[in-house]
Amino acid sequence: MATLNFFGGLSIQIVAIIIISLAPTTIRCLDLTRTQTLSTLTGSSGQQNLDLSWGTNATHIEVQLAYPTLGWLAFGLSPTGGMDQADVLFGYVNDSTKEVVIQDRYLTANMAMMAVNLTLDTQQDWQAVSGSKNKTYTTIRAVRRLRTCDSSDRPFTNSLTSIIYAGNFVAPLSPTATIKKHNFRGTTSVNFLQDDNLDDPDISSEVSMSLEFRMDNRTITGDADTRYNCKLTTLPNFEKKYQSIASQPIINKQNMKQIHHMLLYVCKPLPAQYSSRDFFDCGPTSNSFIMQYCQNLIGGWAMGAPETEYEPADVGLPFTPEMSGLQVVLQIHYNNPERKIFTDDSGMRFLLTDKVRKYDSGTLMAGVLSLDFTMTIPPGLDTFHIQGQCSDKCTSRLLPPDGINIYSAAVHMHNRGLSGVARHFRGDQEILPPLASELHWDFNFQQSKPVEPFRKFLPGDRIVMECNYTSINDSNPVYGGEGSMEEMCLVFLDYYPKADLSTCGAMFNLPSYLDTIGLTPAKILQYGILNVSPAMLHSYNESVRHAVKGFLKGPVTSLITSQKWTPDLAAPFEDFYTEMNYLGICIGKGNVSVVLDDEPPESGWYIDQSQNTC
Template structure:
């Protein structure tokens, strides 16, 4: 009998294992398994519609803690701390932080301990918590937004006093960290094919990388481009089904985004092979400058996928893939573009790129991407300084989708949100017949350093006549000067990408403020400059115009011999007292922040309520003509998120329980720590 008892104790893996009655039966299939660094790992399951199940591990015999933060800092974060004490008793604490100090214990705990284990190698704790605890004062509701996970550990257990209060040691600067993730929304449902031990034999990969590019130290922004050809273009149809990044570890802080452009050349211009085959041996070079072959910018325009800082990659659903080869309604030649954000202005070498997964077993549908963004290159994407809450918007109009979508509609599978450093909130809104539906994607805690594509679940139908809006909200309170739209991370953008099937002719919806309304709101009645004709401003489609104008921010920004922004090239003509003053100087000297940002609010209202020029653009910038290209902001009934009915039930239960403190503890029977040490020695014999 005693022998069986010792065998049982040995199965505890030479550690202190504590389990609660809520320990689920059977193994958990983890949605994500993250290694935050060599000191802390996290894995979680998000399949339960009511709660999150999470497990955290660290090489410590003290406490482990993880927090859910809206902004990456302690203030406002919802924290859970757990440990196993010297008597084999597990403790879990529900805390909230009001600053960079010891967190405060909640009156009622919303965390349920599932299991806790402490060994000589570290501590592992598994727990669950509701997505919405209904505690608006102290807790963080986990939604589809980006969540900043903050973590900390200590080599020592907290002290618990006789009155039930406790005191934890400061974790120190080396035992803490953070990372942005999606917890409630999925990024992809399968493993990447090169991670799967039982991968599909029909799936191959194609690595596209720069070749020891030298990023210079004279600029904080460098765009580098290179032409490549798909090796998977045969008689059998091939499709791209996903990609992951190949970022050199030493350069991960400098690679900001990767665009993969399709290069489409009409037969009237010679076809793609005649134009691009000769560039396959070209080493590549700085994009959008005079030394870049003009064909690259002229024909490489449609983006089948994009990677942005912090993302892991993308796997498309089983319903479709991106076709390869012109004979399959796809593309053979591509341009790889990498944006290096070199804030420290150091010279370095890079060979980063992407691994593209290709299948020779075609899926039922061809998938395409539609981008909805503001036309950022012409100064119209202008953010006044010192203001929190300024918005900008872009949309696919009802007329555009009416002309571009088939009668049976298209299906949205994924969405990506993109902006730069001052963006705080982004969403892709969906309007049908004057009623807004649930957003296709929304992030009220947008993080520039985590721009992962997300699954739209359930997949959403878009029909002809629907309106799609990308709306961005910015915070420039930390800036003293105007922020313009542009290509540098210090500039701004407002972009939404939706992946749809079947692939249609629509590739891009762009929006800019009406030219006259934009300048009149600033107090400028007339501007002049040779660049206006070049950029087709004020915009008015020419008769039989085949192509929409592109964004010339790349040229203006990266031309080392020229100014950075269009407003440097424009002068005020009226009012006459400002004649010959550059528009850039004029707007920079306006009293934006005077009288509680009165001018900012006035200008923004005039822009928002005025006309917008809209562009409905197909692949290769081919224009989809609109009868009404100058439109107002659409009128619709806004979507209202349903009230969580469970919160009333939970609050009622909490009131019945009272506020007896939030500490939960589970004990491993009556086994003392000295006795466990004896057992450990016997197990090792």
């Protein structure tokens, strides 16, 4: 068994060793029509960048990696942009035999447990095409099918794919020898099958002003590998309506290695005690109460995204006089393994036009709206599923007769999330693929992704937002909430034309919830709660419901914490979130809410069939 140090600084055990053919026989030769230079995320000062080239046909992809090294090179398809469950091409030129070694590997990483495994696939799908090494430079070239039907491989699809890459200056002595830790590594996103003939639209004649949201030279401390910093900014006064027709990242070139992704939220009016806090920590472990008021996502950027993101033709994101003076939060995730202290003025720019386009874009937030204990993840479980419905009764009331066109989607959970899928139903028929599918959720790698082709969503259609969590490291229940230590299960859908419906989701039925966990009226009395009547438990009045939940949170927490949770014990709890009646909440123009009693249809859990398509 060989030991590796790969991508991170952790010791990695190879759990399977398979020696593959080393002969550099040419399998096929595709034209390498595209090249991308990948900047290093960590590495030596002045480090050069990795050249990635590729070409495709209807069935195969051929990839070439080139870098000034005498050691190994690796490239992986990642579900999130992190190491875990990445499908890795690993290769080098053997110093003694001059043979090209190409290996198909699979990487798993549990950073909480400090455990990383890099295994050789039983089915070796990457095959050597060629390779070379001179006194300073190594080039490897390999080919495989776009879809291999191997559960350890990831398909190449016509969508933006997160990739990781790394290298070392020393080659292994043999396929089974110790592999030295990387000297450089990085991550980005690439669409390997994108049509190169698609030109960016020319919007220069439309743009009348720009709007920037920046960090304003704030100091980023070097006390952690990862930081989330937020900058609060006030929108200017808009004397008339504008539309944003494109957005761009503003990246301080000195800080390119540290800036991982950015998100921009519009806030509801903030309480006075928060409105003056213009710079604050807002990461997954921070207890920032400001973010609960700032949930309207209007923009984002992540490493590997295009330099300019364009709205669809005839569509613009509205900035109206009614938005004047609202506050906006810019959140930047800094990846800083070298723990540098630096100042940053990066941010985002919106290109606005006063030549108003035909359609306003809108954002629909759908999923679980129970931001309280009625959304409960019991402690100590490997997995726990929750579903939240956007009812067909809501969409039939508040969407226009011709429906809307969804063009972008962003799943939102916090750091206990494992996967999130936004499913689309029309009657009993599920429309595939899902509107959004994050099957390997990572809070550190969240971004909005295009829905291609645009999806027509009609009145009477339903969204089932399905989230899977782990609470294996928790000793107390995790409740729904906007704080980073709580959990959410939402999807943000960008669409046009803008409709009355802005929020559509599920609020779980309180009496049914109490029945499910066994908190009977008699037990409520035993906890000394005397001021909660049956009528109050069934009330639709928001202030009454809020008061009742305040009274009952202590008894609920005590009861759930007293249980030793197992998958069998949790199963009825999961059934509650998929089978019981719930309150369908529809929020439209003017924040007017419609509350509907709804019964979810039988949908089962989502099963990804993409690997079965070959």
